[in-house]
Amino acid sequence: MAVIGLGLIGGSVLRALAARGHHVSGYDADPATRATARTAAAQAPANARWHVTATVADAVRDADLAVVAVPLPAVGGVFDELASLAYVGVVTDVTSVKGPVRDIALDRLRTGGQSLATFIGGHPMAGRETSGFTAADPRLFDDCAWVLCLEEDGAGLRDWIELAALITGLGARVVPATAEEHDQAVATISHVPHLVAAAVxxxxxxxxxxxTLGAGSFRDGTRVAAARPELTAAMCGGNAEAVLDALDAVLADLAAARAALDGADPITTLVPWLTPGHTARHEWPPTPGETADLPARADVLLRLGRVGGWITSVADDGRTVRAVRPA
Amino acid sequence: MAVIGLGLIGGSVLRALAARGHHVSGYDADPATRATARTAAAQAPANARWHVTATVADAVRDADLAVVAVPLPAVGGVFDELASLAYVGVVTDVTSVKGPVRDIALDRLRTGGQSLATFIGGHPMAGRETSGFTAADPRLFDDCAWVLCLEEDGAGLRDWIELAALITGLGARVVPATAEEHDQAVATISHVPHLVAAAVxxxxxxxxxxxTLGAGSFRDGTRVAAARPELTAAMCGGNAEAVLDALDAVLADLAAARAALDGADPITTLVPWLTPGHTARHEWPPTPGETADLPARADVLLRLGRVGGWITSVADDGRTVRAVRPA
Structure with missing residues (x-):
């Protein structure tokens, strides 16, 4: 296996895979990051080391999986390099938009009109308050929701199941979703909250x-406004269509609050307006409810994702998954 | 001194005053709360005890200051009781809106057309994630911004200065502001964030x-949506005019973000849109900058509040205050 890009997420994937005894190579475009990762490998337990290579070619040479963990603007370049190497394994990524990355993959991971690698979009919803390989943590994905994209037609399902088995093995909850469903969901729970925080x-x-009077509600409500504008703009702007939809829903809701405030009895009319948000937040985060073994079929998996469910393991024969629905 | 209402804030004021050696009596309408406060008093160090009385009349009998620390809907009733007792000391409160409470005070703290007590609106911006006397903490106000309302004409300035001396003595940063300025500021940093959190x-x-995909930005951005809708509605609806203005400013800003997302190059256009929020949040919370002794004049004090400054102490003669401007 190969990990391309050794920042917080890539570095954590590298360490988590190595800690589970997988043979894994890592590459980063930055020589200093490679040196740091190499030094850390020498200090790791003998049975949980990784290799750091000087080129992408060396990293993926014997790999049947390439995890592309570079920022969105660099993804296309890595895909080009994999195509020029005629890499034929499975490729996944960890970026925060999935439709655009799938389109780049379809465009770039081919040569002479022929598709080479199988691409499966991925997105671990892991915290990012720190960055860089030095912050990498093999336990970063414990109980973390990790989207793996799947299409209705079940294309690439066998590879998807194999990747899901690997990622549940890292402690993550694998969430099946189409690229479009993912992009709409993250617009709602991440991209719009970033815009709202900036406006407030x-x-x-x-x-x-x-x-001077700002206290707890200002502190928490605006925390993500401290993120670098370039990163937030790339995230929101790279998912513009879904963010527009999610933003419009929030704006329509706030227009209703405005009407309540402007009415004769704002206190009374705001209570029912506030209740859906209160209920949703009170029941969040979802806790594990019913568990079931489900057949590893695209339609079944996508239905599970739509009700907020996830996968905790894959059967050895790859025919069923252990699924959890939220309580 | 008397504290009427012994919840988190009132109880903390009681304990903080007693810990500084002030002679203080407390009353709460709930007998169980009174019993809890009485038991706690018996366990406090001998030089930092408080009295718990069975009536408001007993609490304020020898008091030259009454701190009304009951929820907003109960404030009018307490003012009525103080008026019926012909209480003539200084009255302050700790509720989150200041214009409406001032109007109630002007209306109720009088008898036979004659104003009795001097009312000075107050609002400590102290965390409220817990509640009740058992959560009361004499250190709750350390470095906490505590608004004391002052009018341009300097009415009641001598009492204001005396109250500011007392409250800076509890460790708080006293922030001078008119009731209207306060209500606009809390609409911006607390009430609108509550509405936005509910909508998201x-x-x-x-x-x-x-x-299921919600992570850090959703968690923090929506935390206050978990507050009881009745409390949030009372807070926002009780300050409807200022909340409308602050909400309109945020909505106008989000409309500009919407236009950027809908334009030809959202990533590029979102960067300058995001930058003011990033800068403001990056520089928050304000850190102490220049210190100066200022004359205790209403215009000077209000100007200090408007630039985000606060008072850390009052000179013994009450003629100057030690003022801090944000860095």
Whole structure:
């Protein structure tokens, strides 16, 4: 197996795979990161080491899986390199949009009109408050939701199941979803919250008194506004269509709150307006409910994902998965 | 001194005043709370005890300051009781809106057309994730911003300065502001964030996949949506005019983000849109900058509040205050 890109997520994947005894090679475009990763490997237990290679070619030479863990703008270049190497294994990624990356994969992972590798989009919903290989943690994915994209027609299902088995083995909850479903969901739970946080935070720029009075609700509600604008813009702008839909839903809801505030009895009318958000947040995060062994079929898996369910393991024969529905 | 209402804030004020050696009596409408506060008093160090009385009249009998620490809907009733007792000391409160409470005070703290007590609206911006006297903490106000309302004309300035001296003595940063300035500021940094959190959280109610993928930005961005809808509605609805203004500013800003997302190059256009919020959040919370002794004049104090400054102490003669401007 190969991991291309050794930042927080790639480095953590590398370490997590090595810790489970997988033979894994890592590459990063930055020589300093490679040196750090190489030094860390020498300090790891003998049965949980990894290799650090000087080129992508060396990393993927004997690999049947390539995890592309570079930032979105660099993904296309890595795919080009894999295509030029005529790499024929499975390729997955860890970026936060899945439709655009699938389109890049379909376009680039081919040569002479022929598709080479099988691409399966992935997205571990792991915290990112720190970055770089030095922050990499083999336990980063414990109980973390990790989307693996699947299409209705079940194309590439066998490889999907194999990858799901590997990733559940890292402790993650594998969530099946189409690329479009993923992109809509992350617009709702990540991209729009970033925009809203920026809009709320900006208000104190012209009102220092408000800044001085800011306490818990301002602190938490605007935390992600501290992220670098370039990263947030790339994330939201790279998923513009889904973010527009999710933003419009929030704007429509806030317009209703505005009407309530502008009405005769705002206190009474705001209670039912606030209740759906209260209920949803009160029941979040979802806790594991009913467990079942389900057949490894695309339609069954996608249905599981749509009700908020996930996979905790794959049977040895790959024919069934252990599925959990939220309580 | 008397504290009426012994929940988290009132109980903490009681304990903080007693810990500084002030003679203080407390009353709560709930007999069980009174019993808890009485038991706690017996366990406190001999030089930091408080009295718990069975009536408001007993609590305020020898008090020259009454801190009304009951929820907003109960404030008017307590003011009525103080008026019926012909209480003539200083009255302050700790609720989250200041214009409406000032109007109630002007209306109720009088008898025979004659104003009795001096009312000074207050609002400590202290965390409220726990509640009740058992959560009361004499250190709750350490470095906490505590608004004390002041009018341009300087009415009641001498009492204001005395109260500011007392409250800075509890470790708080006293922030001078008019009631209107306060209500606009808390609309911006607390009330609108509550509405936005509810609107964002509500989206996962109809999208379980999104709920399963929710991670850090959803968790923090929607935390306050878990508050009871009745409390949030009372808070926002009780400050409807200022909340409408602050909400409109956020909605206008989000409309600009929407236009950027809908444009030809959302990634590029979102960067400058995100930057003001990033900058404001990055520089928050304000850190202490320049310190100066300022004359205790209403215009000077209000100007300090408007630039985000606060008071850390009052000179013994009450003529100057030690003021801090944000860095």
């Amino acid at each position: 935070a900006a208000r104190i720029g012209s009102d220092p008194l408000a800044g | 959280a509500a989206r996962i109610g109809s999208d379980p996949l999104a709920g």
